[in-house]
Amino acid sequence: MANPFTDGRQALLARLQADPTLDAAVTEWHEWGSGLIQRYDFLPASCPLISVAPAALDEDDLSNITDRFPQSLEIVILTDGQDAEPGEELLAAALAVVQQARADRMGLAAEGLAGINPQSTQWDIYATERDPRPRWLIRLRVELIWYLRELL
Amino acid sequence: MPGLTGNPHYSYHRHLRASREATFGAVNPAPTWQALPILGDGYKLLATAPRFRPETNFHGYDGNVSIHHVLELTGSHTMLAWPECALYLMHATLDRDANDDVYSYTHDYYTPPDPRRILGAVVESLAINVSGTGDSDVQFVPTWHARDERQNDALDPDSDFDYTGLTCIPFMFRDARIEIDTVLSIDVEAFTLTISNAISVGPNRLGRVSYLIAGERTIGLDLTRANLDQESRQAIRLGTNLSFEARFNHPEGHLFQLQLPELGVEESDESASRTEVTKEAPRLVAANCVGPDIIWGIDLAPGGTTTLPPLATTTGAPTTTGAPTTTTTSA
Numbered sequence: 001m002a003n004p005f006t007d008g009r010q011a012l013l014a015r016l017q018a019d020p021t022l023d024a025a026v027t028e029w030h031e032w033g034s035g036l037i038q039r040y041d042f043l044p045a046s047c048p049l050i051s052v053a054p055a056a057l058d059e060d061d062l063s064n065i066t067d068r069f070p071q072s073l074e075i076v077i078l079t080d081g082q083d084a085e086p087g088e089e090l091l092a093a094a095l096a097v098v099q100q101a102r103a104d105r106m107g108l109a110a111e112g113l114a115g116i117n118p119q120s121t122q123w124d125i126y127a128t129e130r131d132p133r134p135r136w137l138i139r140l141r142v143e144l145i146w147y148l149r150e151l152l
Numbered sequence: 153m154p155g156l157t158g159n160p161h162y163s164y165h166r167h168l169r170a171s172r173e174a175t176f177g178a179v180n181p182a183p184t185w186q187a188l189p190i191l192g193d194g195y196k197l198l199a200t201a202p203r204f205r206p207e208t209n210f211h212g213y214d215g216n217v218s219i220h221h222v223l224e225l226t227g228s229h230t231m232l233a234w235p236e237c238a239l240y241l242m243h244a245t246l247d248r249d250a251n252d253d254v255y256s257y258t259h260d261y262y263t264p265p266d267p268r269r270i271l272g273a274v275v276e277s278l279a280i281n282v283s284g285t286g287d288s289d290v291q292f293v294p295t296w297h298a299r300d301e302r303q304n305d306a307l308d309p310d311s312d313f314d315y316t317g318l319t320c321i322p323f324m325f326r327d328a329r330i331e332i333d334t335v336l337s338i339d340v341e342a343f344t345l346t347i348s349n350a351i352s353v354g355p356n357r358l359g360r361v362s363y364l365i366a367g368e369r370t371i372g373l374d375l376t377r378a379n380l381d382q383e384s385r386q387a388i389r390l391g392t393n394l395s396f397e398a399r400f401n402h403p404e405g406h407l408f409q410l411q412l413p414e415l416g417v418e419e420s421d422e423s424a425s426r427t428e429v430t431k432e433a434p435r436l437v438a439a440n441c442v443g444p445d446i447i448w449g450i451d452l453a454p455g456g457t458t459t460l461p462p463l464a465t466t467t468g469a470p471t472t473t474g475a476p477t478t479t480t481t482s483a
Contacts, residue, residue, distance in 0.1 A: 064166045147321045
């Protein structure tokens with residue numbers, strides 16, 4: 001069944017995948033859809049990796065018939081090696097995509113998408129005992145603001 | 153407070169619809185209902201029956217005469233700027249009939265314990281509060297003055313209130329500015345625009361007010377947050393021509409514009425004397441010496457691009473009619 005949260009997530013994923021910089025650089029996309037099982041294992045072979053996953057949802061009572069749902073999506077960018085620059089390049093490209101999506105609301109304004117805001121970005125450097133090199137993990141939170149009527 | 157069902161009498165249990173009346177105080181025989189969404193507890197139109205106690209000089213210790221005067225029915229209603237509702241309220245506030253009167257409306261207000269019908273409601277004033285550039289920062293607060301209130305148990309919350317035609321995202325504030333002699337611009341970040349219809353109350357007839365007459369319209373502008381500089385203060389002191397424009401946008405492309413081509417300062421007791429520096433943002437009042445006092449437009453077409461002519465053109469070429477310009481395209 002179609003619902004705005006899936007529509008918004010998939011639209012943002014499609015926008016990211018259509019970006020030429022990201023399309024050329026990324027080895028593996030984690031789409032969190034149906035199909036073959038993808039494990040969330042951060043192997044060097046799948047880097048650079050981008051995952052777009054649902055992260056959080058909030059709810060405000062806006063009026064007697066409309067609620068405001070800020071939906072958070074987590075975009076994870078993973079790059080192999082201690083050099084932080086490739087990750088930052090991918091992040092910059094992803095932010096540009098988010099800004100473009102914010103300008104035209106990905107065509108979902110009629111469904112109630114009122115705004116798209118990048119929220120916070122976190123960098124983590126991480127390595128397990130078996131790894132020869134560390135990897136950079138960038139978490140970008142993007143908030144989609146939905147105004148929905150009588151959803152529940 | 154939770155009712156019997158355990159649900160609070162809040163949010164989705166309340167509904168409001170309005171319809172323009174053909175004759176004052178009577179439901180339109182062919183009503184066109186417009187559902188108006190309301191904020192949490194935003195509908196405060198309530199009847200009161202004030203009594204007065206005349207001095208008869210003829211009473212002992214045990215009380216005196218108390219007489220019911222007339223049913224008083226006033227109150228406000230808070231609403232976000234949903235595009236269709238904003239258009240409806242702008243028409244309700246600014247439209248005048250052949251006798252220069254405002255139109256009256258019937259309200260149906262549903263709450264589980266007390267569904268009511270309110271007859272003969274006219275807009276006494278409309279305040280447009282703009283407090284910032286985010287969502288839900290534009291609020292319409294119409295204050296209604298009505299004739300009669302009745303119980304309306306026939307109201308069905310499921311079938312009588314139709315919200316299907318309403319866009320679910322309200323208008324958002326884009327920008328506002330003040331022009332001085334069409335040259336310098338002052339950036340306005342937050343303001344309240346109040347349109348007052350100066351409603352006069354007619355005499356008592358069977359315990360209800362017999363008529364409500366709209367008087368001279370006053371449009372006031374309170375600059376809550378404006379980047380006033382020395383030049384703007386000087387212009388305000390010297391009475392230079394000021395004009396105001398506000399624009400609101402919408403992700404679906406709807407547009408809402410407000411223009412006050414001519415603004416003057418209304419002096420109040422608290423305002424500084426002419427020789428002193430004005431410290432706070434003054435209350436500005438719209439005039440209509442050369443053209444209409446207010447020009448407004450709402451475009452409801454999806455991805456609409458109809459805009460009002462720029463402010464400078466408007467002041468330069470005064471319009472002959474005082475009626476508000478409405479750019480309305482139905483979706």
